[in-house]
Amino acid sequence: MEAGDGKEESPQPMGLSSFQLSEEYGFLLPKPLTELPPPYSPWMDIAHELPQLIASHQLRARIHQMPQLNTQHLQGREELHLAHLVLSFLTMGYVWQEGEEGSMKVLPRNLAVPFWEVSQALGLPPILTHADFVLANWRRKDPSGCWLPCRNLEPIISLPGGESLRGFILVTLLVEKAAVPGIKATIQAIHALQHLDDERLHRALQGLAAAIGDMDKALQRMHDYVDPAVFYTVIRIFLSGWRDNTAMPHGLLYEGVSEQPMAFSGGSAAQSSVLHAFDELLGIQHSQESTTFLHRMRDYMPPPHRAFIRDISQAPSLRQHILSSADLRLREAFNHCITALVDFRSHHIAIVTKYIAVAKVRAGQEEAGSIGKPPAALEAKGTGGSHIFIFLKSVRDSTREGLISA
Numbered sequence: 001m002e003a004g005d006g007k008e009e010s011p012q013p014m015g016l017s018s019f020q021l022s023e024e025y026g027f028l029l030p031k032p033l034t035e036l037p038p039p040y041s042p043w044m045d046i047a048h049e050l051p052q053l054i055a056s057h058q059l060r061a062r063i064h065q066m067p068q069l070n071t072q073h074l075q076g077r078e079e080l081h082l083a084h085l086v087l088s089f090l091t092m093g094y095v096w097q098e099g100e101e102g103s104m105k106v107l108p109r110n111l112a113v114p115f116w117e118v119s120q121a122l123g124l125p126p127i128l129t130h131a132d133f134v135l136a137n138w139r140r141k142d143p144s145g146c147w148l149p150c151r152n153l154e155p156i157i158s159l160p161g162g163e164s165l166r167g168f169i170l171v172t173l174l175v176e177k178a179a180v181p182g183i184k185a186t187i188q189a190i191h192a193l194q195h196l197d198d199e200r201l202h203r204a205l206q207g208l209a210a211a212i213g214d215m216d217k218a219l220q221r222m223h224d225y226v227d228p229a230v231f232y233t234v235i236r237i238f239l240s241g242w243r244d245n246t247a248m249p250h251g252l253l254y255e256g257v258s259e260q261p262m263a264f265s266g267g268s269a270a271q272s273s274v275l276h277a278f279d280e281l282l283g284i285q286h287s288q289e290s291t292t293f294l295h296r297m298r299d300y301m302p303p304p305h306r307a308f309i310r311d312i313s314q315a316p317s318l319r320q321h322i323l324s325s326a327d328l329r330l331r332e333a334f335n336h337c338i339t340a341l342v343d344f345r346s347h348h349i350a351i352v353t354k355y356i357a358v359a360k361v362r363a364g365q366e367e368a369g370s371i372g373k374p375p376a377a378l379e380a381k382g383t384g385g386s387h388i389f390i391f392l393k394s395v396r397d398s399t400r401e402g403l404i405s406a
């Protein structure tokens, strides 16, 4: 990361862009493409009809009829991201169309080979990631209209789940957007540390705490837009992966790519770079087990975002600086960041309780099959494969341990 140029509050755009971070949109892809060039219409045509094709059990047949397209005509980051988004959604639909018991263990070569090639080009795994589901999956309905309210936003590609699926994607998007000032404050804080500029550091920490508070407010909107029963019984399975999942114990065979099945975790906001970056800046030490899981999730991030987190972890230690400083205002601002992060994580646990634990009990009480059959293999595990509540509480509690006492 480069040093600032004297204009204190705005980090160098160069510093942001070298990590494929946008001044306005942070980790979100700033202007996602919504269509691929004409040769790729066989993919796009299926992708635009995905929820209906899955509901009518026709997706697998349509994918079998798809030609095997050459990926060499895809140009630039935007086209590659849209291709990965489309192929990952097709793959999730193909594998899970008939639910957990009817999952497919082989991905046909006309889908597997291009998906593998696009994944290699982007440095992403060949499965749906947070980068697909959220970062590259948004468009304005009215291109000249503003971001908020949510009504002007919609996902480019959908899965079953109707308005709840839309809400789940868009609320997560709003959390990413609310994080943007916090990402810039993170860079400011590192510049300030490098230059031993405590005034600037203090302002950066205040900015970071405010941004985490705004992320928390955005997160709460999940309650307004997403129905727990639809999330639990319809949406969740399509985010599931083939690693740490007893429904796919041997992984997925990517035909034409490898002789052996491969195992990848499903999509999860644990793959969002935001909290990884904040944890590194604040020097939060998670348990070994949680750290192993979270670090594995970094393999599911675009490589430049991974590099951003790595560079923060290699920067001078903020925590050591605060501990050795006599400036109580700094300590207070640092602790505000920690408290805001604990609150965010506590509210997230409340959401997970409502959308998974309580929804599971309610689904058990409903007539079997009234909405959909929830995946049994995911009852105690997240789509990323973690043991949900042990993991989330450990991560929240180790965040709290980051407080520096007076």
Ligand code: HEM
Residues within 6 Å of the ligand: 171, 172, 175, 176, 219, 222, 226, 231, 267, 268, 269, 270, 271, 272, 275, 345, 348, 351, 352, 355, 356, 381, 382, 383, 384, 385, 386, 387, 388, 391, 392, 395, 396
């Ligand atoms: C209905 C909404 C949500 C549910 C049910 C949910 C569920 C989960 C689960 C089960 C995990 C454990 C990891 C795994 O195996 O996947 C997790 C982790 C995580 N989720 Fe969510 N999540 C939701 C919304 C969000 C949103 C909107 C964000 C914000 C971007 C978010 C951020 C995270 C983060 C950062 C982690 C990693 C643990 C941490 O750092 O605290 N989640 N989530």
